[in-house]
Amino acid sequence: MKFWRKPLDIDEIKIPKGEVHIIKDRCKGCGFCVEYCPKEVLEISEEFNKMGYHPPYVKNPDNCLNCHLCEMLCPDFAIYCIEKVEEEGIIA
């Protein structure tokens, strides 16, 4: 991540990392998660699920900040994210 100046508390701040999990067979392909993900992590895939819809796939897994917006905006309870615990989360 680029900063226009170095933040003063850069040593203490840890950017959270998330891991998106998609339950493909529940998805109805509405595209809300893809449209409203603030970090553009997801994209609609070409493959079909059991019901014949196109579920999303994780395109940029490193961008996820664990904000849970995709989880909240999914009407079918098909996507969730959990926090990725890593020691390398401190930005340098």
Add this chain to the structure above:
Amino acid sequence: MKNVKHPMDFYLRMDRMPHIWCTGCGIGLTATAFVAAMEKAKLDTNKVCVVSGIGCTGRFAGYIKLDSFHTTHGRAIPFATGLKLANPELKVVVVSGDGDLISIGGNHFIHAARRNIDMVVICVNNFIYAMTGGQVAPTTPLTAYTTTSPYGNFEPPSNIPQIAESSGAVYVARWTALHIRRLTNSIFEALNKPGFTVVEVISPCAQYYSRINRLGDGLDMMKFYHENSQIKHWEPTDNLYIDYQKEIIVGKFVDRERPTYSESYKKWLGE
């Protein structure tokens, strides 16, 4: 599929999933917001009941893993009133659509608000009777097309926050299905407030309302809400009429104190 565990599965009847709501519908988002608000409020799940009426939103009670009941058309509030009076410890939540609560159950809505019975009413407003095939509803905006208004609707729509406020509700808020965090907060506040609380959710109907009016799919309706909704807290409720494809004012409009029905009843009996 059965081995995968979504964090919200605890509050859902997973044997009934996938639910019947169409692609791009906002009722699933209302369910998400309700579950998130329940998780946030940390209420005892044995003390919360969900009652719903008939219609697309009427299926809500069947998918939530709490004590729930799917009543006849428009009679969700009378059933909830009975539940609350018989067991005042319960937290009663009514989730239903605009056709169910404002049209057929309109009288019950007004009188429950007048008595200030302690319940949360979540009214999902999708401007149409969606389950029965897209007939004109009391909330359909002027000039909108439906299957029973093929030349455009000429009946003035009703304004749900104004009805609720003038009848005596203590908490009135309106959000679109896109304002999911604010909607969750509103439901959380309503769950913690004693008295008749109303949360209106403007929800896209991707199969009937937007198809007949050629407004695109659910995602296009969401983009329209994103561009055309304005947050104005404490706006006077007579300004809240929704015109066809015009700006939608959302926010928290009423938050006041009134003695609830149970309190007045106990006071009257001298307890």
